[in-house]
Amino acid sequence: MSSPKSTFPGRRRRREPLDRARIARAALELIDAEGLDNLSMRRLGSALGVEAMAIYHHFGGKGDLLDAILDLFVEEIEPVLIGDGEPLARLRACFDAIRGIAITHPRAFWVLPARRFRTPRSLAFYERLLRTFHEAGFDAAQSARYFRLAAGFAIGAGMAEIGSRALQPDPTPIVLEDFSDPEHFPYVSRVVPHLRVANLDKIFAFGMDTIFDAMRRSLEAGGKARQPARPKQSRASARRTGRPARK
Amino acid sequence: MSSPKSTFPGRRRRREPLDRARIARAALELIDAEGLDNLSMRRLGSALGVEAMAIYHHFGGKGDLLDAILDLFVEEIEPVLIGDGEPLARLRACFDAIRGIAITHPRAFWVLPARRFRTPRSLAFYERLLRTFHEAGFDAAQSARYFRLAAGFAIGAGMAEIGSRALQPDPTPIVLEDFSDPEHFPYVSRVVPHLRVANLDKIFAFGMDTIFDAMRRSLEAGGKARQPARPKQSRASARRTGRPARK
DNA sequence: GGTGTATACCTTACACCGTAAGGTCGTCGT
């Protein structure tokens, strides 16, 4: 039991063996540097000084590897949920951090909406997130609603972010910034300047303010669930939406 | 120029030639049936009775083809923007329709966030959408904000939709519905039932109600831009008219 | 008629992908 580590290179002991965390970090670095669809098992292997199939000793497949990258994101996000601050403030920070991934890891952000919480690590995060909703005073139904609202917006805004920076998986050069052509697209050319990268922070903050305002009002309105005002059931909105089972 | 069509099969005139629209429709059908990552040029070609490389005569590449599928979505969505209804109601119907794509084409929905508006068709839609914001009374800055908010949520909710139905591009079987284990994940197991497919319509409507409430209040507050209340500016327009979306 | 040109499609080929199957070491417990 007192055996030493003895991980010295015995002539062909190349390195200390890989592990999931190190592979996942290398994969994330590779995506950050080269883009998501330049992540291949072969390229990742060679970045680690190893053959591609070696990775399969640590991961069941590429999906499994992506889940591990999601875990890295979770570890980057979760700390802002922990603390003794006001629960609503912690939630706000959490969703800010989710969208922040789109800024710190723009080429890898897609992993977040593409994969689900299925690892123990990410499920623990999910648990903590929903617990914070509870601490803020929301019951289960309200938590579900506001979680979807805030998370949906955070993800959507993150994708818009990498879209505006043209860092999507398929970075087609898109010379077509002909939004500036006011002849054909007057409204687009008027609005798009407001959507430039420099303004995205403020636009995101505005959206989150709107959502968290509603959450705060919902809490102030008392313990019971509270709907936003629904003035009139306009026939136009109910006509072609929903699940039309078309065709 | 007065030549007749004369597109009769001259012994080896196989069929009337392909065109972008027909290829795109076939691609969408293939995705709907087989999933997004089962769409390959070869499979699409054979679905059309043609070799894969024939498609490259009509499309610059696969990305171009995906943009054409986005155009199909746009054509499915845009009609709800047209009409003489109240602009806000048309906008609401539009975002409902965007998320509706996740229901009518769950396996193809990813194309929507993955590609940008770059074709003339989709740019025309973008233009009409922003024009409707203008008609509703928003200036350019407000349009940018609320567009991002509503579109982000619609996209995010759509992805959650296909996530809950496990119809993502990578449909890993995920037996891990161990959310029901209240030991380890009490809050998750409490909230997740509310996020089941049967409730997603109501949850989405709730989110959209919240967003459009804010938009309506912003319009009622006058012509100038109005921030969501930071401290306690809750001048409630909260009427409880809507249907009881409880639980 | 012949001749040229354009369109629509096909053939071949290349480099790359994820991964199934099985082999080969070096290290360690006994």
Added chain:
DNA sequence: ACGACGACCTTACGGTGTAAGGTATACACC
């Protein structure tokens, strides 16, 4: 000493997007 095992390698298969160039049909014009 020896067997087991973990960590990694080798090979191979069926797929992918698409570059390059070939071919057959249709039409315009002389």
